[in-house]
Structure formats: structure tokens, C-alpha cells
Amino acid sequence: MFSIDPMSRCPVYEQLVEQVETYVLKGILKAGDQMPSVRSLSLTLSVNPNTVQKAYSELDFRGIIQSVPGKGCFVSKDAFYAIEKKKRSHLNGLKDQIEEMRLAGIEKQELIYLINQIYEAGGKEND
Amino acid sequence: MFSIDPMSRCPVYEQLVEQVETYVLKGILKAGDQMPSVRSLSLTLSVNPNTVQKAYSELDFRGIIQSVPGKGCFVSKDAFYAIEKKKRSHLNGLKDQIEEMRLAGIEKQELIYLINQIYEAGGKEND
DNA sequence: TAACTGTACTACGCTACATAGTACACCTAT
């Protein structure tokens, strides 16, 4: 379910965090679902338990999972809402990138086309 | 002309590279313009000459400036084209981010509105 | 000649990241 690219410039623990968020958004991980244990996931991904623990700790801090000592880690009830809220706050970052695209001569119509493509394809996926 | 945020997680030399690119896109830096010398810019920004040199080396590698030993560094003739080409290749990265926005429930119309806002404001800037 | 330019190199310190190992407290099934 999870995959890691050790050669990426992005830290392993951060890759894990982002994958969990994406899976929650896609509905693959749902509220109440139990996450793999720190030790089992570290074996699966061939990384150190501390690295997984760091990712889980960050996810807990963000309110996406809830850690229960002795039992396990579970997807938080408000996980989707927490991520949605974060993504929405990142609209400003997206704005800056689009501005760079405009400066680089990318036409407005190209971006509109891109968006249409994504939203149409996304809708079809759920058919 | 240039400014650095030492507290940013983004390396200083990378901040410099991005600023030069942005200035070229905005037309503030034009082909043939001479860049500040490695040593003078390092004094202005209170960073090490090696850090500036690393940025200039990267810009040279990207074809955005041309280093001439003994004379100085000059904005390349094809600087704008090189950056435009790079930005266009980053459309895929933008696509992934928009897809994330869609998954997070951001409406298509919100993004369209954002784009309209940016392209209209950008046009007015040149009046 | 002197002062500027870019370039190259070594050395040091700092931080982030990842690993390794150990230990503790909690829960649960046996």
C-alpha cells in the first residue's frame, strides 16, 4: 500500500505523511481504519522504525491519525476535514505558481484546459 | 534588488537562483545585463561569496547567465526562453497539485476564478 | 601595476535525516 523512494530529495518520513494524506483524500483510508504498526511498516518499507514513528507523530500532530499506546494508530474522525482545510490554505502557494506560469508566457487557456481535463477525468473515475 | 531570508528552509543559493529567474521573466533583468559580482553581492546580502558563486554556477548551468572569467556574469541571450521551457515542463507538477485540490473538495470554479484573477491583474500591471 | 572579475580548493561547523539499539508503559489474548 505504501511505497518509498529512498533516492528522492524529499525525506522518507515526509513521503509517508503525504501518502497517507493522499490516501485519505482518495477514500482508501477511512476514519477509524487502523494504520500498520510502526514496526511492521518499517519492515515492509525497509526503513528504520524511528522514521515511521516520526511520520506517525507528524500525522498525529496534524490531527490526521490518533495514536493509542498499546493499541495502535487509527485514522482520525476529522482526518479528511483536516486535510481539506490544509489544502485550501495552500491555495496561495498555487496562486504564486500560476503567476509564474503567466510570466513565462503560458496562456490562460492552457491552464483552463488543464483544469477541465483533471475535473472531467476525476468525475469519470467515480462512475 | 535581491533579498534573502536566512530563516527559510529553502537554501540561500536556491533562493537566489529563483529570484534571478523571476526577474528575467518580469523583464527586470534583460539579455546582456551584467549581474552583480560574486563578491559585491555577497557583501550586499551578508552571505558567503561561495554561496553566491554556487547560485551563479547553477544559473550558468541552466543557461540563464554566462560567466566570463575576468569580466563578469551576464544575462544570457536565451535566458527567457530557457526559463519558459523549464516552467512549461513543470506543468505536470502543477497538474498533480490541482488534482490534490480536486480531491480535497475545492470546486473547479474556485480555480477558474483564481486564474481569471491572476491573468486580469497581470494585464493591468502593464498598463 | 593595481584592482577588479570568475573559479577552484580545503577545512570547519551546523543541521536535518536516517539508522541502531535500548528501554518503558500500555493493551490483549493465552
Next chain:
DNA sequence: ATAGGTGTACTATGTAGCGTAGTACAGTTA
């Protein structure tokens, strides 16, 4: 109660990237 799972905390080590410091060399220009 015991054993084995769970999350958590801690120290120690190694590596890589980044930034700084200092020095040196070659080319250009006034």
C-alpha cells in the same frame, strides 16, 4: 500472570547538504 503485540522516549552514530572561512590562481581592465 505471561507473552507478545502496541506506541513512545531516549542516546548514540553516520551521512549529506548547506553555509562559512580562508587561500590561491588566472583573466580583464583602468
